[in-house]
Each structure stands twice: as C-alpha cells, then as structure tokens.
Amino acid sequence: MQISLSVCKQTRPLLHFPANAIGQLHHLRKEKVVVVMGATGAGKSRLSVDLASRFPAEVINSDKMQVYKGLDIATNKITDEERCGVPHHLLGDVDPESDFSPANFRSLASSALESILHREQLPIIVGGSNSFIEALVDSDFRSRYDCCFLWVDVSMPTLHSFVSDRVDRMVERGMVTEVRDFFNPDADYSRGIRRAIGVPELDNFFRIESFSDDEETRARFLAEAIDRIKMNTRKLACRQLEKILRLRNVKGWELHRLDATDVFRKRGGVSEAAWENIVAGRSAAIVSRFLCDRRRVAHCGGTPGMEGSLMVAASY
Known part of the structure; x- marks a missing residue:
C-alpha cells in the first residue's frame, strides 16, 4: 500500500478557532x-x-x-x-x-x-x-x-512490508543517482549525513562497480545493496519501536x-x-x-x- 501525502485539502473541519x-x-x-x-x-x-x-x-x-x-x-x-x-x-x-x-x-x-x-x-x-x-x-x-x-x-510485519516497498519507490525516484553524485571514496562515513541508511550500502556498490564492466555483475551487486537498505530500514524501525516503548514503559x-x-x-x-x-x-x-x-x-x-x-x- 502506498500512503499519499499529496492531498492537502482539509477533509473534515475540526474547530472554528478565533484568529487569536x-x-x-x-x-x-x-x-x-x-x-x-x-x-x-x-x-x-x-x-x-x-x-x-x-x-x-x-x-x-x-x-x-x-x-x-x-x-x-x-x-x-x-x-x-x-x-x-x-x-x-x-x-x-x-x-x-x-x-x-x-x-x-x-x-x-x-x-x-x-x-x-x-x-x-x-x-x-x-x-x-x-x-x-x-x-x-x-x-x-x-x-x-x-x-x-x-x-x-x-x-x-505490516510496516516491514511497507518500508521495503518504499525503498523500491525511492530507487525509482532516483536515489541511486542522488547518492552516486554524493559519493566520495575518501569521506568519513561515521559523521554527518553519510550515516543515513542507503549511503554506506550504496557506497560499497559504487566501489565495486568501478572495477567491473559486466552489466550482470553490477546489477547483482546493486540488487544486494538495495536488499541491505531494506534490511537496515527494517532494523531501524524495530529500534525506534523499542525506544518508544522504553519512553512509555520505563x-x-x-x-x-x-x-x-x-x-x-x-x-x-x-x-x-x-x-x-x-x-x-x-x-x-x-x-x-x-x-x-x-x-x-x-x-x-x-x-x-x-x-x-x-x-x-x-x-x-
């Protein structure tokens, strides 16, 4: 299921608050x-x-x-x-x-x-x-x-399926090209935006693809990188849930x-x-x-x- 954020109209008025x-x-x-x-x-x-x-x-x-x-x-x-x-x-x-x-x-x-x-x-x-x-x-x-x-x-289980599909949509929107343009083999991946899920996984792919002219091999490594992005996104969701439960229960x-x-x-x-x-x-x-x-x-x-x-x- 794809949840759209594009509908901006107010579907049901709530309260008529005075301006102030x-x-x-x-x-x-x-x-x-x-x-x-x-x-x-x-x-x-x-x-x-x-x-x-x-x-x-x-x-x-x-x-x-x-x-x-x-x-x-x-x-x-x-x-x-x-x-x-x-x-x-x-x-x-x-x-x-x-x-x-x-x-x-x-x-x-x-x-x-x-x-x-x-x-x-x-x-x-x-x-x-x-x-x-x-x-x-x-x-x-x-x-x-x-x-x-x-x-x-x-x-x-439901969220894991959704975020995996979302990664596929992100790839379709151009995520690989976006991260490739940001690629720097000498960068520090322990700080800043390079810690974001998707960057280190694709970094490994970019390093490999530079040494391979075989399209099939490159496609296989890209698919593996995308699978790792999905797996790490699912792990992130689990960690986030654990933290929320700790804030509530502890x-x-x-x-x-x-x-x-x-x-x-x-x-x-x-x-x-x-x-x-x-x-x-x-x-x-x-x-x-x-x-x-x-x-x-x-x-x-x-x-x-x-x-x-x-x-x-x-x-x-």
Whole structure:
C-alpha cells in the first residue's frame, strides 16, 4: 500500500478557532506543544500536515538525518508539495558534513519553538529520532511546556512490508543517482549525513562497480545493496519501536497510541477513509481536547457553541 501525502485539502473541519485562539492560550500556565512519534514509514509526516490543516500550526523536524541539506530522496524528506504550505523548521538546514548532536537539536528546536509561539502558532515536533526528542523533553522543557505525545503505531510485519516497498519507490525516484553524485571514496562515513541508511550500502556498490564492466555483475551487486537498505530500514524501525516503548514503559511518558495497521492493509479510497477515521480524526480530537478542553473554554476565546464544537470533535 502506498500512503499519499499529496492531498492537502482539509477533509473534515475540526474547530472554528478565533484568529487569536492560539495566542490566548498564553493565559494558561504552560505553552502547548504537540509531539508526533513513530517508527520510520508509519505516517508521522502525513499526520503532522493533517493536524496543521486543522489548527494554526508549524512543524519542527526531529529526524536526525533530515536536518541535513541534500539527499532528499535517500533521507525521505517530505517534499514541498507534500508540506501543503505548512512551515517546516530544521528540515534540510544543516551542513551535511557536520555532526548534529542531540544537544544541537535541543538548542535549535527550543529557538524554533519560541519563534513559532511568538507568531501565535502551535508547534508540532515530528520525527523518528527519539533520542532528539528525549534530549529536548528531559531538559527543563516540561517546566515550560505542556506536551501532547501522539504515537503512530503499525504492526512490525505490516510496516516491514511497507518500508521495503518504499525503498523500491525511492530507487525509482532516483536515489541511486542522488547518492552516486554524493559519493566520495575518501569521506568519513561515521559523521554527518553519510550515516543515513542507503549511503554506506550504496557506497560499497559504487566501489565495486568501478572495477567491473559486466552489466550482470553490477546489477547483482546493486540488487544486494538495495536488499541491505531494506534490511537496515527494517532494523531501524524495530529500534525506534523499542525506544518508544522504553519512553512509555520505563520513563512513564504518556503517549496516545494510534494503531494505523489497518490503514496500511487497505487500498485506495478505503485506505484514505481509514486514515481519516483511525489516525487523523482521532489525533485531531486528542489535540483539540489538549488545547482547549471544556473546562477552559473561556481561555480559548470561547464563543457560543464552542463547547458543542469540542464535543463533536471528541466524537471522531
């Protein structure tokens, strides 16, 4: 199944917030921040854009490879079209040769948060690098911000099949040529964007192909490299899930789990409807209650009928 991010229209209006509604949340004790988590391929980017179509929001990327400039296909960056006009921060901004640490992320993400809140927008942090999110939240973050954690979960067998198919689509889009143009036999592959899955696997292929004129041999080595990319992507998904479970079960983070497995098992319009009902709609209702529950309508610039709107939102 291929999940599309290209549909930018708001499929179901959620709340009719007054223009200054997010700004009036400053009256609450803490600022509000939404964090979208999940393994690679689970649909985190799609959900963040869906939420930003329903709330006045901007996105902060927390994927440690997508912060770097370049290799947009290999790192699976969300495209300009898929962003649907939603502002994204820390996406393709960092020098690909540099190391970007969790401490670097904490500093830049904090600055982006303040900037977004200053514009009276809702910050949505999204990405699969849980070490970055943990470094941010485990600082003095919780003393200043109230967090809503959304976890998009997909059963591993289903997700493994999806990410393998996704690698094939990335190859079709030109990933091999993209990484070949970035190839440097003398580069340090232990730092920067060269740690991204797909780069070291194809590096081995590029070194081999330079010594072989036989097309069949080169095709076999390329196929082996692609298989390694798929295997390492599946391993990454397992590690990401383990970290999320540790944050929930050991560190006690309260995560709203959204099981998207059925979405990935369906096709076409049925899949789109399932995403809306199971993931997007439920997430929007959770965020709605998080931002402005019925006990705090007055703080949210409430108007007659606001409470009823919240109750409708909660029924998704």
